[in-house]
Amino acid sequence: MKLCMIGTGYVGLVSGVCFSDLGNDVICVDKDLNKINNLKKGIIPIYEPGLEELVLKNYKNKRLNFSTNLKDSVRKSDIIFICVGTPTKRNSNSADLSQVYAVGNEISKSINKFKIIINKSTVPVTTGDELEKIISKKVKKKYFSVVSNPEFLREGEAIRDFIYPDRIVIGSNDSKSQKILKNLYSPLISKGAKFISTQRRAAELIKYASNAFLATKISFINEIANLCEKTNIDVEDISIGIGLDKRIGSRFLRAGPSYGGSCFPKDTKAIVSTAEKFKTNLSIIKSVIRSNKKRSDLLSKRVNSILKNKIKNKIISFLGVTFKANTDDMRESSSLKLIPFLSKKGAKIKYYDPTGPKKEFKKLKNVQFSNSIKDSIKGSDIVIAHTEWNDFKSINFKRFSKNKKLIIYDMRNIYSPEKIKKLGFKYFGIGR
Numbered sequence: 065m066k067l068c069m070i071g072t073g074y075v076g077l078v079s080g081v082c083f084s085d086l087g088n089d090v091i092c093v094d095k096d097l098n099k100i101n102n103l104k105k106g107i108i109p110i111y112e113p114g115l116e117e118l119v120l121k122n123y124k125n126k127r128l129n130f131s132t133n134l135k136d137s138v139r140k141s142d143i144i145f146i147c148v149g150t151p152t153k154r155n156s157n158s159a160d161l162s163q164v165y166a167v168g169n170e171i172s173k174s175i176n177k178f179k180i181i182i183n184k185s186t187v188p189v190t191t192g193d194e195l196e197k198i199i200s201k202k203v204k205k206k207y208f209s210v211v212s213n214p215e216f217l218r219e220g221e222a223i224r225d226f227i228y229p230d231r232i233v234i235g236s237n238d239s240k241s242q243k244i245l246k247n248l249y250s251p252l253i254s255k256g257a258k259f260i261s262t263q264r265r266a267a268e269l270i271k272y273a274s275n276a277f278l279a280t281k282i283s284f285i286n287e288i289a290n291l292c293e294k295t296n297i298d299v300e301d302i303s304i305g306i307g308l309d310k311r312i313g314s315r316f317l318r319a320g321p322s323y324g325g326s327c328f329p330k331d332t333k334a335i336v337s338t339a340e341k342f343k344t345n346l347s348i349i350k351s352v353i354r355s356n357k358k359r360s361d362l363l364s365k366r367v368n369s370i371l372k373n374k375i376k377n378k379i380i381s382f383l384g385v386t387f388k389a390n391t392d393d394m395r396e397s398s399s400l401k402l403i404p405f406l407s408k409k410g411a412k413i414k415y416y417d418p419t420g421p422k423k424e425f426k427k428l429k430n431v432q433f434s435n436s437i438k439d440s441i442k443g444s445d446i447v448i449a450h451t452e453w454n455d456f457k458s459i460n461f462k463r464f465s466k467n468k469k470l471i472i473y474d475m476r477n478i479y480s481p482e483k484i485k486k487l488g489f490k491y492f493g494i495g496r
């Protein structure tokens with residue numbers, strides 16, 4: 065099939081590349097000429113394991129192309145995916161849909177035959193209705209169909225999530241489009257992905273409700289971890305003990321710092337805001353947002369108490385600063401609160417991240433990037449394992465540090481407390 069992805073951000077690029085790898089002809093469109101030129105040279109704008117190889121392979125065999133010409137790309141395609149950003153509006157919690165609607169308007173000028181227009185951007189319920197209205201100002205309804213097909217890709221695992229999704233959700237009010245899209249996704253369905261056809265509005269809400277539920281699960285275990293710390297219980301045992309109940313499930317029950325990234329913080333706020341428009345109070349999600357916001361303060365206080373209120377001049381080593389492993393994304397990472405707090409209190413911070421130094425810390429006093437794990441740990445008073453990269457899981461602390469009083473604060477519970485204690489170091493984890 066001939067596909068066009070509008071927006072080569074995370075969702076558009078990963079989905080476009082994977083669709084081309086499944087044998088479709090795909091044009092990835094973006095108005096950023098520099099980005100498009102780079103992509104043609106195989107320079108990838110995001111860090112995502114496995115993506116570069118797939119881009120090179122499919123660009124070479126001509127199933128994948130890149131363009132800044134939206135009009136021409138839409139004309140050549142049967143299915144158009146809208147994959148532009150829907151950030152939180154300034155001074156409000158709702159999603160800014162201006163890019164989605166602007167693209168809808170552009171598409172409407174280029175429709176020359178029947179097109180399926182799919183919204184893959186995360187959008188509030190009724191956005192599809194609005195998009196349909198915009199396009200129908202210029203195009204007769206029989207020439208297009210607006211569909212919602214939310215994505216559930218995790219950064220760092222996006223390619224695997226695309227190829228082996230738990231489910232594919234198609235929200236459409238017309239059966240012709242449902243059939244065509246089932247066919248498009250048939251290689252994934254035959255590998256075991258469940259295919260769900262639903263109303264367009266329902267598909268829009270499935271996306272927000274999924275992310276809000278996962279954020280709730282994480283905040284829930286984080287709060288249970290707080291209780292575990294007071295009662296001398298290991299929260300890892302609780303995660304296993306409750307996760308084995310099939311009604312609960314074991315995934316997304318890892319206690320840690322506050323959840324971050326480009327989706328959970330934004331989408332939880334947006335669903336609450338949408339619900340308010342429909343006079344519905346989503347009190348549980350509101351309390352999740354509050355709990356997650358408070359979590360960074362709580363962890364800052366914990367570092368303070370581990371260091372016995374003497375943060376000034378302490379050398380603190382951060383291992384990992386991104387919001388999760390296998391990404392270079394800093395959005396809403398808890399390190400953005402922890403590091404400035406500690407630097408303000410007079411600590412000297414050395415941080416190492418496999419994805420390199422971060423512009424967010426450039427202007428902070430006493431915050432320096434280290435070129436290796438060893439450099440970061442050397443001479444420090446406390447090591448904070450902030451992100452769960454595999455690179456950090458088997459560190460020989462004894463070899464890297466001469467400090468006999470070294471403290472390890474394991475914010476992802478990746479180390480065995482017993483082993484660390486056996487080395488003679490002090491160990492603190494989350495909820496243990």
Ligand code: UDX
Pocket residue numbers: 215216217218219220275278282315316317318319320321322323324325326327328387388
């Ligand atoms: C998320 C959704 O998982 C994905 O389906 C959606 O489409 C986009 O948003 P992503 O933000 O890439 O994906 O990362 P995810 O793996 O979900 O983690 C989000 C945050 O939750 C991270 O800060 C992570 O560290 C945290 N998390 C996750 C936990 O603290 N504990 C867990 O058990 C899982």
